[in-house]
Structures are given as C-alpha cells and as structure tokens.
Amino acid sequence: MIEVTIQLLSFFAAAALVIIGITGMLFLDNLIKKIIAFILLSDGVNLMLVAVGYVEGGIVSILLPGMSPSEFASKAILVFPVGIVLTNIVISVSTTAVLVALVIMLYRRYGTLKSSKVLKEERR
Amino acid sequence: MIESISNLWSIPLLVMIPIFATIIVNLLFNRNKAIKYISLISALSLVVITLLSPYGFQWFTGQPALNPNTLTFTFDASIPAWRMALEFYFGPLQQALIFVMALILVLVIGIATNGLTKNQGPYIGMIFLLFASAAIIVMVNDLYHLWIGVEIGSLVVAGVVAASGEGISQKAALKYTFFSALSGAGLAIALALILGLTGYSNISDAIRYIQTTNLNGMSSILYVAFGFFTLSWIYAGGLVPIHPLKSEVYGAAFPHGTAMLQTQSKLMLVAIGLVMLRLFGSLPFAREVMLSISVLTMMLGVVMALLQTDLRWILAYLIVSHSGLVTVGISLGTYDALVGGLFQAVNDVLYMSVLLLGCEAVYYLGNGTSTKTAAGIAKKAPWLALAVVLGTFAASGIPPFNGFQSEIILIQSALKVGLPEVAVVILILSVTTFIALFRAIYSIFLRPADTTHLVVSGLIPSEAQEVGKETPIPRGLYLSLAILVVITLILGVYPDLVIRFLTPVAQAVSIPWYP
Amino acid sequence: MVSVDSLYDKIKRWTVEFVGGRGYSNQMTGYMTGELQTAVFTLILASLFRIFSIPLAIVLLIAVVAAILYFAPMIVHIERESSNDLNRVLFWVVIYFAIIIAVTLWGR
Numbered sequence A: 001m002i003e004v005t006i007q008l009l010s011f012f013a014a015a016a017l018v019i020i021g022i023t024g025m026l027f028l029d030n031l032i033k034k035i036i037a038f039i040l041l042s043d044g045v046n047l048m049l050v051a052v053g054y055v056e057g058g059i060v061s062i063l064l065p066g067m068s069p070s071e072f073a074s075k076a077i078l079v080f081p082v083g084i085v086l087t088n089i090v091i092s093v094s095t096t097a098v099l100v101a102l103v104i105m106l107y108r109r110y111g112t113l114k115s116s117k118v119l120k121e122e123r124r
Numbered sequence B: 001m002i003e004s005i006s007n008l009w010s011i012p013l014l015v016m017i018p019i020f021a022t023i024i025v026n027l028l029f030n031r032n033k034a035i036k037y038i039s040l041i042s043a044l045s046l047v048v049i050t051l052l053s054p055y056g057f058q059w060f061t062g063q064p065a066l067n068p069n070t071l072t073f074t075f076d077a078s079i080p081a082w083r084m085a086l087e088f089y090f091g092p093l094q095q096a097l098i099f100v101m102a103l104i105l106v107l108v109i110g111i112a113t114n115g116l117t118k119n120q121g122p123y124i125g126m127i128f129l130l131f132a133s134a135a136i137i138v139m140v141n142d143l144y145h146l147w148i149g150v151e152i153g154s155l156v157v158a159g160v161v162a163a164s165g166e167g168i169s170q171k172a173a174l175k176y177t178f179f180s181a182l183s184g185a186g187l188a189i190a191l192a193l194i195l196g197l198t199g200y201s202n203i204s205d206a207i208r209y210i211q212t213t214n215l216n217g218m219s220s221i222l223y224v225a226f227g228f229f230t231l232s233w234i235y236a237g238g239l240v241p242i243h244p245l246k247s248e249v250y251g252a253a254f255p256h257g258t259a260m261l262q263t264q265s266k267l268m269l270v271a272i273g274l275v276m277l278r279l280f281g282s283l284p285f286a287r288e289v290m291l292s293i294s295v296l297t298m299m300l301g302v303v304m305a306l307l308q309t310d311l312r313w314i315l316a317y318l319i320v321s322h323s324g325l326v327t328v329g330i331s332l333g334t335y336d337a338l339v340g341g342l343f344q345a346v347n348d349v350l351y352m353s354v355l356l357l358g359c360e361a362v363y364y365l366g367n368g369t370s371t372k373t374a375a376g377i378a379k380k381a382p383w384l385a386l387a388v389v390l391g392t393f394a395a396s397g398i399p400p401f402n403g404f405q406s407e408i409i410l411i412q413s414a415l416k417v418g419l420p421e422v423a424v425v426i427l428i429l430s431v432t433t434f435i436a437l438f439r440a441i442y443s444i445f446l447r448p449a450d451t452t453h454l455v456v457s458g459l460i461p462s463e464a465q466e467v468g469k470e471t472p473i474p475r476g477l478y479l480s481l482a483i484l485v486v487i488t489l490i491l492g493v494y495p496d497l498v499i500r501f502l503t504p505v506a507q508a509v510s511i512p513w514y515p
Numbered sequence C: 001m002v003s004v005d006s007l008y009d010k011i012k013r014w015t016v017e018f019v020g021g022r023g024y025s026n027q028m029t030g031y032m033t034g035e036l037q038t039a040v041f042t043l044i045l046a047s048l049f050r051i052f053s054i055p056l057a058i059v060l061l062i063a064v065v066a067a068i069l070y071f072a073p074m075i076v077h078i079e080r081e082s083s084n085d086l087n088r089v090l091f092w093v094v095i096y097f098a099i100i101i102a103v104t105l106w107g108r
Helices: A006-027 A031-052 A069-075 A080-110 B010-027 B032-052 B092-115 B120-139 B143-162 B167-198 B203-212 B219-237 B243-252 B255-280 B286-306 B311-332 B335-364 B382-395 B402-416 B420-446 B475-493 B496-509 C007-019 C026-051 C054-071 C074-081 C086-107
Strands: B056-060 B086-090
Touching (some): A006 A031, A006 B167, A006 C086, A031 A080, A080 B167, B010 B032, B010 B086, B010 B120, B032 B092, B086 B092, B086 B120, B086 B143, B092 B120, B092 B255, B092 B335, B092 B475, B092 B496, B120 B143, B143 B167, B143 B203, B143 B219, B143 B255, B167 B203, B167 B219, B167 B243, B167 C086, B203 B255, B219 B255, B219 B311, B219 C086, B243 B255, B243 B286, B243 B311, B243 C086, B255 B286, B255 B311, B255 B335, B255 B496, B286 B420, B286 C074, B286 C086, B311 B335, B311 B402, B311 B420, B335 B402, B335 B475, B335 B496, B382 B402, B382 B420, B402 B420, B402 B475, B420 C026, B475 B496, C026 C054, C026 C074
Antiparallel strands (some): B056 B086
16 A cells, blocks of 8 residues: 655656646647746656655754754755756756747747747748 | 865866856957957867866765775776765766867857857857857766756757747757757656665766665666656757757758757767666666667668758758767667767767868858759869868768778677678668768759859858858868868778777776677 | 550659659659668668567568558658657657657566
8 A cells, every 4th residue: 555645746746747748848839838838847847856855754954053963864855856956947947038039039030929830840 | 084085177177168258258249359269269278178188087065985995887996985976077088079079169169250240259159058068968977967968058059050040040949949848857857766766866876776776676767767868868969759850950050050069969969878878778678779769860860861952951961860870889888889889979070060061161152052053163162072072971981081980890899799780771871871962062062053043041151141142261161171171081090099088988888788 | 666664664653753843853863762761771670570580570571561562652751750840749759758668668
C-alpha cells in the first residue's frame, strides 16, 4: 500500500503541470497561449525539483547556533534542488522574454498571433 | 582533514572572457571599430589561453567523498577527501575542442565585423556567448552546469538566427526556442531524477553510485532519465526528429553565424553524448537507441540535402546529416569508434566552416546562393571556387583531406563490432554528400552565367543588397578560407596531431560492444 | 515498327509525373537520387534485423521491397514528414520519446 504523503502529491501535481504544459504547447494555436503553456511546464519542473528535496517535518537548511550537526543533517531539507529551482526560474524568465520578443517581431510582420498562419510550413 | 585544493586558472577565464567581451561590445553599441578590435583581441586571447593552459580542475561546493583517495572514472586524477560536487575539467579533449572553436570564433568575428554595418555590438556579443555556452558544456563534469550551459546556448542560438532580420529567420528562431524550452525542461527533470536517485549531481559520483549500489527496482527511474537526456541530445545536435528545425536554423542565419552555430552544436553533441555514454552506457538497449537515432539522422539529413536547390539549405541539411556521423562513433562506444566520432566532430567543424564561408563569399557576388539564379562564379572568383571544391572533397571523405581519416576510423570500428550495415550507411553518406554538394557547385560555380534577372536574398553585406550588385570579396574571407583549407589538409596527412588529444578520453570512457 | 517502352522509360515517365516539368531538370536529379538512397537505406535497415533472426530479416527484406514498389515514390513522403511545421515536429518528438522509453524499459 503506497503511503500518500505531501511529497507524493507534489510529484503528481508536478506531473499534471508538465503534461498540461506540453499539451498546451502542442495543441494551442495562439502563440501567447503556447508561451503560457511553457511557463506552466517550467513551473511543473520547479515543483518536482522542490519535491525531490522535501523532508518530512524538515527545517530550513541553515545551521543555527546550538544545533548539533547530526540533528541538522537528519532534519534539513536538501538545499541543492532549491538552488536548481532558483536557476530554473531565471532561465524560464529569460526564455519567456526571448519568446515574447520573437512573437512581437512576428506579429509586426504578419499581423496575427495564430501559429497555424505564422509558423506554417516553409516550402522551398 | 585539511586538504589543499588547487583550481586551474584558465577554466574561469575561458568562460568569463567571452562574457565580459559580450558586456563590453554591447556597451560600445555602434562604435564599430572599437567593437572590432576588442572582440578580435578577446577571441585571440581565448586561442592563446587554450594553447598555453595546463590540465586541471575547477571546483565549487563540496561533500564528503565516497572513499578518500579514490580515482575519478573519466580523467584518472586522484581527488581529495572532500569531494567537490560542481566540477569543471580541462583536459586534452577539452583543449582540442575549445581550440578549434576559438579558431572558428576568431575567423567568424573577423568576417562579421567586416560585413555588418549596424547592430554589431549585440550580434558579436551573442557570438561570444555561443562560445561560452559550448565551453561550459565541454568542460563540465556535473549535471547542474551541463543544464545551465545547454539553456544559455539555446537562448543565444535564437538571437544569432533572428539577427539576420528575415521573416524566415525569426520564425526559425521562435520554433527552435519552443523546442529548446521543452528539452531544457526535460534535462532539468533528468537532473532531478538522477539527483533523487543517487543524491549526487556530480557525474563521476553518480556513475560510481549507480555501479556500486543495488538500485532495488528503482532502475526504471534511470531509464526515464535516459529518455529525457536523449531528448536533450537530439535537441543539441539537431538529430532526427528535430532535423527540420535545426536545419532551418542553420539555413536562416548568416552563413558565418551558421559556422559558429554548427561548431557549438557539434561540441554540445559530443559533450552530452559522452555524458550519456558514461551514465547510461551499460543500460540494455541504450546504445542501440543512440545508434538508431544516429543512423536515421545520417540518412534523412543527406536525402533532404539532395532535394534542396539553394546552397545554404544543402549545407544546412548536410551539417545535420554529419552530426549523425559524429554520434555513430559515440553511440558505438568502443575505443576506435569514440576516437573516430570525436575526430569526426573536429573535422566536421573545419570543413563545414570552409563550405559555409564559401557560401558567405558567394553572397558578395550579388547573385544569392540559389542554384537557379547564381551561375558562372568560377570565372569571377576562381580561388573561391577552388576553396569550395576542396571543402567538398574534405566533406566527402576523399583523401588526403581530414574527412577521410575520421570516416575510415568509423567504418573500421563499425566493421569490428560486427555491424557492416552501419559501415555501408557511412559510405552511402560519403558518396551522397559529394553528389549533393557537386550538384550545387556545378550550378553555382561552373555553369556559364546567363543574363536573366537575378534574385537577391537581401542578406549581408548591405552594399550587396541591390539587385545584381557585386562587391569585392574581403581579403579576410579569403584568408579564413585558406587557413581552414590548409588545416583540413594537414589533419588529413597528420591525423595524430588531433588524435593524441582524444585517446585518453576514449580509453577511459569506452565500453565493449555486446551484440 | 511499334515503339515499346523499356522498364527505364516507364519508371522515368512515372517519376516525372510527380515532380513535373522537364525530365532532366536540376531538381529532378535530386529527387531521383534521393528516391534511390531511401530505397537502399530501407533495405539496409531491414537487413539489420539479421541480428535477431535471419529468417525474420529475409521476410522483412521481401516485405520492404514490396512496400517500396507499392508506396513509391517514397521521397515525397519523406519530404512531407520532414516538414518544419512546429506541431508536426513536436508530434514526431512525442512518438520518438514514447518509443525510446518503451524500448529501454522493455529491454531491462
């Protein structure tokens, strides 16, 4: 019998976000909606990373005065995934900025946000 | 335990110099002469640093080692009791790859600063960031920095492609960035899975954990991580099924930009491929999956190249196809195959740069690069025609050029593991590359020029954007072509000049092929 | 004397109908070469199955030859499937990913 913990529920939520994001990027026609779907995908990845570092009843990984190292090691949440999440936030902001800039350029050129019109196949 | 840890001085410089150069040339917006000198000096300094640097590590953060005085797997160096998690390594392979990339960087910057008249600062800055991202990925030994390098590289590719200003370039950049968003998320998931499974982000530590610990049914996680890594590998190299997007990226950028893009791409392909081989090489069917992707890429790329009628697009598909050739060596994973694959990556970068710079030169003659409109160029620029023909010979694996040496090693390694079909596919690729290129060379260079109205593509240089207006090909471009052709010839006659840098990694990473 | 088409004439006429235009245009040679390459490559892929079982490889080879003759010209399908439309590429990526995960999980 699988124990339902917060960590397990977080993994499911992250998976749902990732699936919604990928589906949105595949099937939505509007370019801005595709970008929003990418943001959802990125948030799902962040949630998954945070859930990897989760410890039941854990404390923030700061070694306070009076705390023994063994108590700290057993209770503190994993800090490296949190660092990865911070980096991922920066990366997804940059990627979103680049995507939006490109969409603006293409909107000025083609006058529409429909990917079926803007990104249609180039036949040479 | 008190340990002294010495970090190598050159590793941070190889990453920081391009980043500082990017900042400075951006601040010097439109001061073209200053941008030219600063960027050339920075690029030359990277060449010098790569040549002069000794081998060593650069470490960040730490954790207790699994065993004190253990050896790492890949690089045969002893590590201290405190095992550093985030790690860069500069060794013989890194020296060879980064030197080739730095050389291409110098040539590309010389050409870009000559040709572009506006927005030089941001464009040159992005070229430097391409170098920085590839250098990070080649030197890294931890998954965190690998992921960061891939993400930086993907954003900068979009910028370099969109810089040519055409609608097709912006569309190509947008499509590619959408896919890079997916693959970056996939790589982050793979990082999370391996971190969760092993507790390590350092690749050597993770490998040691996987090999020495009973995973107790958790091995499915490893296979899912392999799947996400493959997605990222496919994205990095433009392998099947991303080949239409990647070749569109190559075709839509300025040809000199494409030279730098394909260099970054090959290096990423090699680096991620080696990481996959080390982490997942012992999984059942992992190398077979990598090999099948490589073989499909080779053939689909070259078949699509045959159907094109523009030299840029022929080269774009051939770059993708030859990426498959590089990955065949890495996928087979034996010593010979790895040497062949890594050597092929170096050679591929060089001869494709010859062809791309030749394509750039054709633009200066005002006729575009379509086989339907450009003609008779051999009469106007015979040395250009000679350089492009020699580049074609190198790309087709004809001796005494460098392409022959790496392809013969790959063919022999495929025969040694008992896969003559793969050897046949490599031979077909070789011959078809020659056919695809020579069709274009005949049409563009050797066919007599006619007097029909010419269609100009509207790319750089701005002086040549009027219909039929010819500008003289810069001497810098001829010099770049000459340097690269001479190098392809030297490596064809003396392949050991590069191979001796590749053998240590091939020895450390190779896995026997079990049928 | 009545003019009789050779096999070469028939295949040439059949292929020219798809691409259109003059028989010996620049593009035409590319398509014909690509068709030949695709056919040879598919045969090589089929013969790779000899690793699993030789009778299987022989059966596959015969099936592939029949498929090549039935579906020819394949080059048109290859060109269509190599479309640079984002949705089509992402579709193939999802298919590839599913195959990779299935093969590696099945293989363990």
